[in-house]
Amino acid sequence: MELSERKMKILQAVVRNYLETGEPVGSRTISKYTDLNLSSATIRNEMADLEEMGYIVQPHTSAGRIPSDSGYRLYVDTMMEEKTKEVEELKEDLLKKEERLDQLLKQTAKLLATNTNYATMISAPSIHKNKLKLIQLSRVNTTQLLTVIVVEGNVIKNSIINITDEITEETVLKLNILLNTHLNGMSIDEINLGLISSLKQQAGIHSDIVGEVIDAVAEAIHEEEDLEIYTSGANNIFKYPELADGKMASEIVGTFEEKQELNELVVRTLEQENNTGIQVYIGDESPVKAMKDCSIVTATYDLGEGMKGTIGIIGPKRMDYDKVVDNLKGVMHQLDSIYKK
Amino acid sequence: MELSERKMKILQAVVRNYLETGEPVGSRTISKYTDLNLSSATIRNEMADLEEMGYIVQPHTSAGRIPSDSGYRLYVDTMMEEKTKEVEELKEDLLKKEERLDQLLKQTAKLLATNTNYATMISAPSIHKNKLKLIQLSRVNTTQLLTVIVVEGNVIKNSIINITDEITEETVLKLNILLNTHLNGMSIDEINLGLISSLKQQAGIHSDIVGEVIDAVAEAIHEEEDLEIYTSGANNIFKYPELADGKMASEIVGTFEEKQELNELVVRTLEQENNTGIQVYIGDESPVKAMKDCSIVTATYDLGEGMKGTIGIIGPKRMDYDKVVDNLKGVMHQLDSIYKK
C-alpha cells in the first residue's frame, strides 16, 4: 500500500494533536482538525490503513490512535525537509561572551532547559585537533610540579605531578622554555612520538620529567574527552507523566547524574553527523538505554579548529520537535558568532 | 507526664519497626517485637500516652502509629549518646590517595551513596584560612593573562584575565616574583587591603594588573566557597515510595542538580558545629526547603589548616541513622588519615 498525500496529512494531524494533548486522538477530532473536509468515517478508514502500515497504534481497542516510533520518524523526517525556517535569535544577554568555555556551556545548557522544558546536556568540545596555546610548569615544592595546559578557546586543564628527584626553580624555567618553544601553537595530534623523544633528548637528565609532563598532558586530554559533560533540567522530565513514574524517572535521573553513559550519545552523534548537524533519536533508536522511551534531539556545534561538541535535548517522544530544533539552531548560531573571529 | 524506661523502649520499638517497613506500626506488633512481655492492650495504653506527649502520631484513627519529628529527634539523640561504637573502616582501596582533592571528594560521595542507598553531597573545603602554595601568572598572548592559584591540599583554581595594555614576558616574570615572594605561604585571610596596596605600589605602572589578579584570586575563592559541591545518588530517593512521587521527587532532584541551595546546608552545618561533628536535621528542621520531608545527616570533616567541609546524607525520615552515622564516621576517619601528615 502506498502513502497518499491524504494519508500523510492525516498522519501529521495525529502526531501534532498527540504532541499537544498527550492523549490518543480519534477520527472525529481529526475530521475537524484538518482542512480536508472529510467525515470521521472516512478518516477511520484511512487510519485503519495507517495502522496496518505501522505508523500509528491503538493503546487498546476503542481508543484513539497514537504515533508509533516509525510514525514519529516519518513525521520528523518530512518536517525537517520542509523546514528552512529562519533561525530565531536567542536573547543575547544570556549568552554574552564568557571568558571560560565551561561556564558558557553550563549556562547554555541551563538556558536551553528553561526555554524548552526538557532535559539538556552539552559536551565540551573534543580538543583533539586543537592548538595548544600555553604549557606551563610551576614548582609547588621540591617534589611536586604543577602542569597547566591551555588550549584554543581557553579551555584550561591542570594536574599535579610528583617527581622523584628534587628540582630547582631554574630547571623548571628551562623546561618551560623548552616545552613552550616546541609545543606552543601545535595541534595536539602533532605531538607524536618523534617529537616527544626529541624533546626528551634535549631535556638531558630531566628527560623523565618531560615524559611525566607529556603523560599529564595526555591524561588531561583524556579526561576532557571522557567526561566533560554539562547537564541541566533533569527534573523537567517530571512535567511529562509518561516519564515521571518510578522506575523510568529513576533511570533517567541516574543517567544524568552519572553522565558516563551520556558519552555514548556524544560519540554516536559525532560519528554519524549529517548535513544539517541535527539528528533525532526516537525511542529505541537512542544510544542510551535508559532513554528508550524518550526522544533525543542532538546538534553538533563546531567552534572551528576541530573543536566539536554535542548538544542534546531529551524529552518525551511527544516532544515539540519544531521548537527544539529552532532552539538548537539558535544556540548553534550564537556559539558560532561568539567564537568565530 | 514523665517518660518511663518502658515508654522509651516502646518508642524505640515503634521507630525501629517503622524504619524497616515504612508502614504504621500497631500495638500487637510491638507486643511481640519487644522483650517486654506485655500484651497489646498494655502497649496500647502506653502508646496513647506517647501520642499525648507528642512523640508518635496516628495518620488516621484506627491505624498504627508512626514517629513524629520529635519522636525521631528523641530517638536519634539517645542513640547518639549510647553509641560510642567502634568506627568501622571503609574499604581502603576505594579511598586510596588521590592527588586531586576534587576527584577524591567525588569518589567519596559516590562511595557513600552506594553504601547507604541514600543521596549524598560533599562540599569542597572552604579555603578561607588556608595557605597559598603558589600563585602563577602566564602570558597567553599580548592581552590575556592566565592566573593559577594553588592552595594547601592541591586545590587548583585558574582564570583568564584580560588586560588593556600589552605586556611583555619579562614583566610577567617580574610580577610573578613580586606576587610569590609576598603571597606564598600566606593564609588567605591575611591578604588584606594594606598588603594589596603595598603590592600595587611596588608594581608601579602595572598596579592595575596586580589589582586584576587580586580580583581574580578573590573571585576564584568566592566561586570555590559558593558552589563547589559534589553530589551522588540522587536517584536513590526513588527507592523510598514516600519520596518518589511526582512533585517531591522533582524538587529534590532539581535541588541536587542546581546545587545552589545545598550551600545553605553547608553554611548552617559549619556554623552550628557540635562536639561529635555529626548533626541530624529531621523534616522541617532542614535548612533546604525542598527536603522538608527528608532527614539529613551531616558531618563536618577537617583536613587541618582550617580546611573544613561538609558531608551530607539525605534520605527519608525513616532512614537507618545507625548505618549512616557509622558510614560518616568511617569516611571522616579515612579523610583524616589521608590528609593529616
Next chain:
DNA sequence: GTTAGCACTCAATTTAGGCGAGTGCTAATA
C-alpha cells in the same frame, strides 16, 4: 497494674454499573 474481650472506626480493596469516546462494519448516497 495488667489483660481479655468487644464494639467501633476507617483506609484500602473489591465490585458493579453507567458513561462516553472511539471503533469496525454495512448499507445508502453522490
Next chain:
DNA sequence: TATTAGCACTCGCCTAAATTGAGTGCTAAC
C-alpha cells in the same frame, strides 16, 4: 468508486456501594 451516515459494540475510566481487616479505645475481670 469513493464517501458518508448510522448503528452495534468494545473497553477504559469514573463513581458509588459493599467488603475486608488492621488497629484502636474502653470496660470489666484478674
